[in-house]
Each structure stands twice: as C-alpha cells, then as structure tokens.
Amino acid sequence: MTLDDRRTVGVEEEFLVVDAAGRPVPRAPDIVADEERLEHELQQEQAETGSEPTTDLATLIADLAGQRTALARAAAEYQAHVAALGTSPVPVQPTTTPNPRYVRMMREYGLTAHQQLSCGCHVHVSISSRDEGVAAVNAIQPWLAPILALSANSPYWQGEDTGFASYRRQVWNRWPSAGPTTPFSGPDEYDAVIAAMIGSGVLLDRGMVYFDARLSARYPTLEIRVADVCPTPEDAGLVAALCRGLVESAPLLVTPLPITRIELLRGAAWRASYSGLSGDLVDPTSGKPAPAPAVLERLVATIAPALRRHGDLDAVEASLDRVLARGTGADLQRAAFARRGDLADVVQDAVARTTPSLS
Known part of the structure; x- marks a missing residue:
C-alpha cells in the first residue's frame, strides 16, 4: 500500500471548560470566537476541536496535541482551563448556547437536553462511496463496545461516583437515535430510515442522528462516535487507529457474529460502559x-x-499495552480522587493530562 492508497482519519474532540476550582464555566462562546478551528457545542461549558484529515498516525497525534494546546491557551485568556473529561465530576447546571436550534432542542427534549453536558471523541475515516460506508457501518457494530471500554473516561456525574467507567454512554443513550444499529441493505435504506425518523417528528434533523457509527453529513467519511473524549492525544490516536483499522477490515468482518442483534449489541455496550477495562x-x-x-x-x-x-500495528500494540498497564481515563480519575477525596483534584489532574506541554 502506498501513502496515497491509505485511508485518511480525523478526530473531533469535545472538552469541558473549567475554572481554577474545577467547576465547568460558560466561557466557551468567548473562547471559540477567538479561534478558527474551534466550534460551539450545545452547552456553553463545552468546546470542540477538530484535526485535519491525515493518513499518518503520528501526524494526527501531533495535530490533536496542537489543537488541545491552542484551545487551552485561548481559554487561559478568560481565566479558564480545558479538561478531557467525558462528564463533569463536580455538580453543574449547564448553560445552553443561544442558538435557535439548541433552544428548540431544550424545549422539545426536556431533561435529556438540559442535562446533556458530555464530551466524546468522534473519529472520521474516509470512504470511497456511500455503499462502502454503509457496508462498514454494518460490519463493525460488534467491535464498537470494546472501543468504548478502552476510551471510558466518565465515572463521575453530579458529584457522585456512578459505578460506571463511562457514564457518558448512559447519558448519551437518552437521545432517541443513540446507540447501535441493525444492518442496512444499502444507502437507500439507510437514508429511508433517517427520513422516517425525521418525518415521525422524533428527530429535528439529520444532525440528531446519533448512531454509534454513521455516514457523515458533511464529509466523505464514516463517523464513529462511540468513544469518550480521551485523557491524552496518544489515547485518542489509538482509538482513531483502531477505528480506521475496523473500516479498512470491514469486508473481512461480514461473517455473522453471535452479537449482531441490536439487543445483544446494546448489552455489550452497557457492559463496556459499566466496567471499562476492569x-x-x-x-x-x-x-x-x-x-x-x-x-x-x-x-x-x-x-x-x-x-x-x-x-x-507497532504503534497500536505499544499504545494498547500502555493503556492496559496504566488504566482507562476512568481509572485515572478514581485514582486522583482517592489521593485526598476531593473531586477538584480529579478535574485538575485531567487538565494536566489534557495538555501536558503546558503543565
């Protein structure tokens, strides 16, 4: 395979914006306004970065690190920090971004929208056609729960240990379109299902299609949305490499596996969300x-x-060994809390890991 033949991969990461005491603060609109590659999110305590698509894993990780550093420096102008946490360890009442679509979501989805302050890692893998993309969506479903477990980084919710490694998954599952999907016969059925969901009034638009794996509405990519935001750029690179490997391997994954039914896929994801790698x-x-x-x-x-x-392959094996030895983000958060029993320590530890070059 030549460099030109390799699939590109890109990553979008969501972060909490916090103050010095670890409390989420609604400063994201100010921060985002200062930076070209940052985006608004549903809540003002959250900001998103996006890497450039690339074929090279090391380049991707360097870009992610650079984006995190740029975000952190922009936040510092407003006496804020950024933390790669799937959910806020300390209690918070999120502040809705004043966007007409977001305001409508608040009105029509109740507490599901009002409490939705969670941060994910979304991986975009290039595809040659929508046919290839839908076939890959079907094939990779059974392997997405292990990626969720690997990325688990949200054990705390509103000041309590939930018992889950990724409580973000439980919060995210409240949306009507979230989770795994049953196989689609092709792009026509994929589009028809989405049109029916919107036509039923359950979803506002295509932007609310929150499948674990979906065709991007903006790019020629398959977007895998199962992971929590990762503690470090290297962890995010590992998740991205595994996702690209799954999409590339999709034609070889078509042999039916025991957990292709949606009920079993949901169960596998619940287990991954609960225990992570533990x-x-x-x-x-x-x-x-x-x-x-x-x-x-x-x-x-x-x-x-x-x-x-x-x-x-070598980088993935080395990174996986490192995470297995160190633990998930959820393990790191619980270890930080155990030192003094203070959730502010959890946030501050995450801030230091998010942008180690600034620590």
Whole structure:
C-alpha cells in the first residue's frame, strides 16, 4: 500500500471548560470566537476541536496535541482551563448556547437536553462511496463496545461516583437515535430510515442522528462516535487507529457474529460502559464474557492486516499495552480522587493530562 492508497482519519474532540476550582464555566462562546478551528457545542461549558484529515498516525497525534494546546491557551485568556473529561465530576447546571436550534432542542427534549453536558471523541475515516460506508457501518457494530471500554473516561456525574467507567454512554443513550444499529441493505435504506425518523417528528434533523457509527453529513467519511473524549492525544490516536483499522477490515468482518442483534449489541455496550477495562467484556466472536484485555487483543489481531498496511500495528500494540498497564481515563480519575477525596483534584489532574506541554 502506498501513502496515497491509505485511508485518511480525523478526530473531533469535545472538552469541558473549567475554572481554577474545577467547576465547568460558560466561557466557551468567548473562547471559540477567538479561534478558527474551534466550534460551539450545545452547552456553553463545552468546546470542540477538530484535526485535519491525515493518513499518518503520528501526524494526527501531533495535530490533536496542537489543537488541545491552542484551545487551552485561548481559554487561559478568560481565566479558564480545558479538561478531557467525558462528564463533569463536580455538580453543574449547564448553560445552553443561544442558538435557535439548541433552544428548540431544550424545549422539545426536556431533561435529556438540559442535562446533556458530555464530551466524546468522534473519529472520521474516509470512504470511497456511500455503499462502502454503509457496508462498514454494518460490519463493525460488534467491535464498537470494546472501543468504548478502552476510551471510558466518565465515572463521575453530579458529584457522585456512578459505578460506571463511562457514564457518558448512559447519558448519551437518552437521545432517541443513540446507540447501535441493525444492518442496512444499502444507502437507500439507510437514508429511508433517517427520513422516517425525521418525518415521525422524533428527530429535528439529520444532525440528531446519533448512531454509534454513521455516514457523515458533511464529509466523505464514516463517523464513529462511540468513544469518550480521551485523557491524552496518544489515547485518542489509538482509538482513531483502531477505528480506521475496523473500516479498512470491514469486508473481512461480514461473517455473522453471535452479537449482531441490536439487543445483544446494546448489552455489550452497557457492559463496556459499566466496567471499562476492569472487568469482562462481551467477546464479539463468541458472545460470551471474556477479560477486557483479551477482547482488545483479539480486536487488534482481527484487524492486524489493515493496521500493518497503514503502518499502525507497532504503534497500536505499544499504545494498547500502555493503556492496559496504566488504566482507562476512568481509572485515572478514581485514582486522583482517592489521593485526598476531593473531586477538584480529579478535574485538575485531567487538565494536566489534557495538555501536558503546558503543565
């Protein structure tokens, strides 16, 4: 495979904007206004960055680090910091961004919208056609729960330990379109399902299609939205490489697996959300419980040819070993809390990990 043949990959990351005491603050509109590559989100305590698409994993990680640094420096102008946390550890009442669409969402979706302050990592992988994209959406579904487990970074909610590694997943599942999907016969059925969801009045528009994996409405990409925002750029790069490897491997993943039914996919995602890498996951190849490290290693082995073709295999194996030894973001948050029993320490530790070059 030549450099020109490799799929591009890009990442969008959402961050909490916090004050020195670790409390989310509604300064994102000011911060975003100062930077070209930053975007508004539903709540004013949140800002989003986006990398440039690239074929090279090291370039992607460097871009993510640069975007995080730029965001942190912009936030500092307003006496704020940015934290890669899937949810806020400390209690918060989010402030809606004054955008007509967001105001309508608040009106029509109740507490689901009002409480929706969660930060994800969205990976865009290039596709050659919508047919290829829909086929990949179908094929990769059983392997998305392990990626959720790997990225789990949201154990706290409104000042309490939820018992989950990724409580963001539980909050996100309140949206009517969130979660896994059953197989689509092709782009026509994919579009028809979305049109029916909008036509029913349940969704406002295509922007509210929150499938775990969806065709991007703006780019020629498949967007995988299952991951929490990751503690470090290197972790986000690992998630991105695995997602690209899955999309590249999709034609080889068409053999039916035991957990292709949506009920089983939801169960597998719930398990990943609950225990992260600390307990068993549902093994996509057997449908049975298996230790999380074994499931992640099986994922890497399954997509190893694609990782090798993109030059990612060695980096992915090294990064996975590092995360398995260190723990997930959820493990890091709980360790930070355990030192003094103060949730402000959790946020401050996350701020330092988000942009280590500024620490």
